[in-house]
Amino acid sequence: MKKLLNLSFMILISVFANAQTGSIKGLINAKNGGFLSYANISISNTNHKTLSNASGEYNIDGIKPGEYTVVVKFIGYKTAKKQITVSANTTTKVPTFILTENQETLEEVVLDGHKKNSYAAKKPSESLRLKTPLIKIPQNIQIVNKELISDQATFTMMDGITRNVSGAQMIEHWGSFARINMRGFRIAPMRNGMNLTTSWGPLAEDMSIVERVEFVKGPAAYMLASGEPGGFFNVVTKKPSNHRVAEVNVSAGSFNTFRGAVDYGNTLLDGKLQYRVNFMKSTQGSHRDFEKTDRTSFAPALKYLFTENTSLSAEYIYQKVKMPYGGAYVFGPASAGFASLDRDFTALEEDFEETDMKEKNLYANFTHKFNKNWEIQAQYSRLDYEQEGMSPWAVWGSVQENGDITRYVSSADAIIEIDATQLFVNGSFNTGNISHKILAGVDYNSKDSWHDWSQSAVIDQTPFNIYNPVYGNAVFPDFDRSKSVKDRSGLVKYETLTKGYYLQDEIGFFKDRLRLSLAGRYTDANITRDATEEKAALFTPRVGLSFDILSDFTVYGLYDQAFKPQTGASKTNEVFDPEIATDIEGGLKKTWFNGKLNTSVTLFQITKDNILVTDPEDANFSVQIGQVQSKGLEFDLQGQITPELNMVLNYANTNVEVTKDSDPTLVGTKVAGHSKHITNGWLNYHFNAASKLKGFGLSLGYQYLVDRSSWAWATDGQDPILPDYFRLDGGVSWKNDKIGVRLNVNNILNKYLYSGAGYGDYLYWQTEPGTNARLTVSYKF
Structure with a gap:
């Protein structure tokens, strides 16, 4: 009886307490029209x-x-607050919140049916570490966002991304990863700020998992200092957020291309747990026979908010590709020149063994904000890559004038393991009227790779004639894979270990109108190939100056360095210094139409010193007197001209040549891996809501390269070996809040396009398809 009375008493207290509470209700709208779903409301x-x-x-x-104060937050919009009074037993109706766009972050946002249709970005991603707007950073940084990627129907990193950045050039290779040059040098591939550079990788990202791609030109000591001085590109993957994402894309196109992708994200636990999942499956043929590529990607991501200031994120990326590795290469005698074969010709066989490539990438980030001025981030990335297959080539000296060649294949097996860790702090404070933005960090990056190219075999019993090909007679070997690649004899092993320590102070004068960046990085790099070891430890300074001529118009200058360890034999057994590249650049940056359009002009000069050249007194040894210099001009325009018209336009003039060498005849010769002139354009026009063609859009773009090279410039070092390149693409689209349909047509002029180089007494090249099309249908649910 006593227990029953206690229970009744507790129920009465609960009812009474509940009767002494009230409730609120309301509506969240956007100023530009429409309601906002899944906005965060708190008291x-x-x-x-x-x-x-x-x-x-x-x-x-x-x-x-x-x-109380009711607070409403929604990504891409300014935080809004309203004062309310809550009464007992009453539902208080809060006046409707009307949120206005936050121009600083809106380019990141896709709301249900409200897509920000602009190619312009204002800030770098968190993975670039910098808290300064792009226009005020003293460096040429260009960003390709997902709206532009979608409008161009881009499937992978190798699929024309470079057309959106001045001077960026894809260099043809085995067909599995994006090898990109800028300013005449290979640029490092990064993913979420982690350096994944290897000789043959990483696997090209599928665009279904990509939020944006950031191109940073020239050395950037706040990210890395060891490597080539052209810069790097940073692939930023799709992240969980506090708004719901639900979209399906289905594509079909020329050469039996079929592709499906799903992107879904939402929140749990009152918004504390955010998640996102991307899945893609595709199969794609080629204009050449026997060349099919199957691709799968799966990328789940989680983010947990412990508090508003502390979060933990984790992503897993799985990519699998199956394709004939290097199957795009064709060979011909030098006397016949490039394009001496039909565009659809293939040197492959129907039973050529396809190569399996699998990549697993784990990424984790912990972020804690101490207050509005100071935060710390710790990041870790682990990448595991496995490859098994074969690659084709022509036997040296076998390419004859009559078209006879002897083909061979070699094993193309590899294992790559990368561990990367970063810890960095961002902070800001003032000393009197002078402001300071601090960036300090530590980087650790370990790469180990094992490659088996040692097994090879000739597959032609009699010569294969490229002018009169007969398929079906090749005999393929059965390579010995009884042991792991790591345990095989004849393998090549690479080991790279770099440790870096970085400190930067961006000092602001005159209310931050003038900004002086003083920074330095100390890097310890150790690179080993089999028994050969390359070591270097070096401090590299960075000095940047940026000044606001107007609030949206800045001028800047930059001094930065990169270095690369090297080995070689000197006659006196001296240890060679690392190659050191010094970048001096300056430019102008201007935004237009309230930040909807970005433009920049840059002049640069990169000088690489300490290059090893042949010892003039003994050809068996080297001396360290070589120098290469890259000079050029770059112009970039990205963004919205009118609410209906978006545009990308760029141009680069680049000249890379030998400026010092032990052989005077080599001074002035061009260095391969760049084009003297590159210009690209892309226009995308959407008819406005008042038009009878509401929802429809038109696109047109071009790529034009003049005096170009890939792996070799020319036999005389002066005249380019490759002809000029011009490609015209276009598209038509229709969309509403839920459905989008886009048809893209590439190589409208049906030109014979290719890239390649000379290889001794013969040529090799890879052709692009003629006119081809892709149809994509998207649905938001």
């Missing part, structure tokens, strides 16, 4: 919080009577 100094529903409505119950 200050309480634990009450919720999300708006699919119609932008919300309600919160169980609030004690009193005066």
